[in-house]
Amino acid sequence: MIDLLPGQVRELLMLGGPVIWLLTGLSVVALAVILFKLWQFWRAGLGRHAALEAALADWDAGQADKAQSATGRARSGLVPVLSAALASDGSAAAAERVDAMAEDAMARLEGGFRLLDAISQTAPLLGLFGTVLGMIEAFRAMQGAGAAVDPSVLAGGIWVALLTTAVGLAVAIPTGLMLTWFEARVAAERLWLAGALARVRAPLRPASPAAAGGTAPLQPLRAHAG
Numbered sequence: 001m002i003d004l005l006p007g008q009v010r011e012l013l014m015l016g017g018p019v020i021w022l023l024t025g026l027s028v029v030a031l032a033v034i035l036f037k038l039w040q041f042w043r044a045g046l047g048r049h050a051a052l053e054a055a056l057a058d059w060d061a062g063q064a065d066k067a068q069s070a071t072g073r074a075r076s077g078l079v080p081v082l083s084a085a086l087a088s089d090g091s092a093a094a095a096e097r098v099d100a101m102a103e104d105a106m107a108r109l110e111g112g113f114r115l116l117d118a119i120s121q122t123a124p125l126l127g128l129f130g131t132v133l134g135m136i137e138a139f140r141a142m143q144g145a146g147a148a149v150d151p152s153v154l155a156g157g158i159w160v161a162l163l164t165t166a167v168g169l170a171v172a173i174p175t176g177l178m179l180t181w182f183e184a185r186v187a188a189e190r191l192w193l194a195g196a197l198a199r200v201r202a203p204l205r206p207a208s209p210a211a212a213g214g215t216a217p218l219q220p221l222r223a224h225a226g
Contacts, residue, residue: 017130017133017134017164019126019127019129019130019133019164020130020163020164020167022126023123023126023127023130023164023167023168023171024167026119026122026123026126026171027123027170027171029115029119030116030119030120030171030174030175033112033115033116034116034175034178036112037112037178037182040108040109041109041182041185043077044076044077044078044109045074045075045076045077045078046077046109046185046186046189047185047188047189048075048076049076049192051070051071051073051074051075051076052070052071052074052076052078052079052082052196054070055067055068055070055071055074055082055086056196056199056200058070059086059199059200059203060199060203060204062203064086067086068083068086068087071083071086077105077108077109078105078189078193078196080101080105081098081101081102081105081193081197082196082197082200084097084098084101085098085196085197085200085201086200088200090201095201098197099197102193102194102197105193106186106189106190106193109186109189110186113179113182113183116175116178116179116182117179119171119172119175120172120175120176120179121172123168123169123171123172123175124165124168124169124172125168126164126168127164127165127166127167127168127169127171128164128165128168129164130161130163130164130165130168131161131162131164131165132161133161134158134160134161134162134163134164135158135161137161138158138160138161
């Protein structure tokens, strides 16, 4: 399989040894997880709350049936949670069930974060480990050569040793950046969902004279002259 790779890539893999192969495997795993999370976020409609905001506005206006219908038509992974919240009877048990559904939805979105975090932290350490091993080998060869040390050979051994550190950083930096972006998106989604559930549980009903028993609004008191 290595023969199918480009010449320079094949040469780097052969020079770097087992550590480079391990880092390459970690990069493939990280890329697969990142692509899956991007697809998952797109499918869950992260950040696309226009339809759900319209449903919440209907709920605030006292139009429960319209709010339920609008929620069902939304294309978002939060639809089951909000639908359950809108259909809730307001009891503590129902609220706990909705909260559990919300946490489960957020946990699914956070799946794979620990793996990306582990790769972003482990890759530089593996690269440093490979560099240390390479430096040990280079200095051992220099000791074996005695007085007939060729500086060019020593320099070649050093750059090969530093190769693993460069590859480790090349794997860790983009993985860490993508993980930070994923975490920010999920945190924003969690914050929006918490606000939406608060609006469902404490809706704003428009005030009207009929709702207040038909009484006329109070007039401000006026001071009597004299």
